[in-house]
Amino acid sequence: MSLLAIRDVTRRFGGLTAVDGVSFDVYEGSIKAVIGPNGAGKSTLFNLITGFDRADEGVVMFDGERLTGKRPDAIVRLGVARTFQNTRLFEEMSALDNVRVGCDLEVPRGFFRSALRLGVRSGEAAMRQRAHHLLRVVGLEERAEVPASDLPHGTRRLLEIARALATRPRLMLLDEPAAGLNGAETRTLIEALYRIRDDGVTLVVVEHDMGLVMEVAEEIVVLDRGAKIAEGPPLLIQKDPVVIEAYLGEECEPGGC
Ligand SMILES: Nc1ncnc2c1ncn2[C@@H]1O[C@H](COP(=O)(O)OP(=O)(O)OP(=O)(O)O)[C@@H](O)[C@H]1O
Ligand SMILES: [Mg+2]
The missing domain is CATH 3.40.50.300 (P-loop containing nucleotide triphosphate hydrolases)
Known part of the structure; x- marks a missing residue:
């Protein structure tokens, strides 16, 4: 359909x-x-x-x-997620944190948990794990801790895809x-x-x-x-x-x- x-x-x-x-x-x-x-x-x-x-x-x-x-x-x-012709990354943040920012955009599913102030720690751990998983999907797991500004051009585009994926x-x-x-x-x-x-x-x-x-x-x-x-x-x-x-x-x- x-x-x-x-x-x-x-x-x-x-x-x-x-x-x-x-x-x-x-x-x-x-x-x-x-x-x-x-x-x-x-x-x-x-x-x-x-x-x-x-x-x-x-x-x-x-x-x-x-x-x-x-x-x-x-x-x-x-x-609906997108990437841009000119990459838009948080330059000083690590690759992993760039993806975690995307996870934060995932509002509907996270809403009740944060409203009730429950499971914040496990939520963060899960988010980190998910961010690692998404870096793996685009072949960047080795670069998790590298600041976005230090990544070569081609790799930056892959990172932007991982971040877009984080919004599910x-x-x-x-x-x-x-x-x-x-x-x-x-x-x-x-x-x-x-x-x-x-x-x-x-x-x-x-x-x-x-x-x-x-x-x-x-x-x-x-x-x-x-x-x-x-x-x-x-x-x-x-x-x-x-x-x-x-x-x-x-x-x-x-x-x-
Ligand atoms: N904000 C804007 N104001 C005025 N003209 C614009 C604006 N955005 C795009 N254009 C014009 O609209 C046309 C289409 O631009 P667009 O960026 O969508 O092309 P594109 O197919 O993505 O090209 P490319 O392959 O070079 O990225 C171009 O002539 C461009 O100059
Ligand atoms: Mg274009």
Whole structure:
């Protein structure tokens, strides 16, 4: 069933239509990619889904509930997490503490416990254990005590994914998770994405790394100048002349990019 439904969403900045009447569905348990040239509207679309920006037209529904008009924190509590194109970490905190901050955002399940002032210690211990687990999911367990500012660029993106996971999302939106990652880090990322999906989290990934996209995505949406120009499985998208013309170019031959 459709977990996320985007319907006729439009966002204008002055004379520029950054997102132009975009509609698509994301099905529970799937990995969907959103691709397209620079400035196509991918990050703006993520902002509209997650409440960081407001659509001029259209609606976004998550599990039958309207996200449009809600604030980012309310959307996180409904089970939608995201990462940013430019990582946003607490630089002086350790990797582990960055993930624990994410655990704190998990408001509904923690509410009664803290209201009754019960189990605070065991709650903290459980949170620490969970944060370690999430670092393991993204292959960063060895770096738990390292301050975020000391982590290499690629590793920072993985840490941001662990922090987003700490909010226990049902849907996670990743904006260019492979940007700046080397081959080994990209492999770790791909394995983490499968683990996360197998754990029941639905994923939407904006990415320019076509190797990653074609490998992990079950379905791809292609945006160009704000509009959706194609949608379908990787094998069809790779061969679509409209997509090749707008984005993939000549170097992306059928069978691989
Ligand atoms: N706050 C804003 N004010 C004005 N214009 C904006 C704003 N945010 C985005 N834009 C414009 O909207 C268009 C879409 O931008 P967006 O960042 O969504 O593209 P993108 O597909 O994420 O590109 P990239 O692959 O480079 O990250 C661009 O032309 C951008 O300059
Ligand atoms: Mg972007």
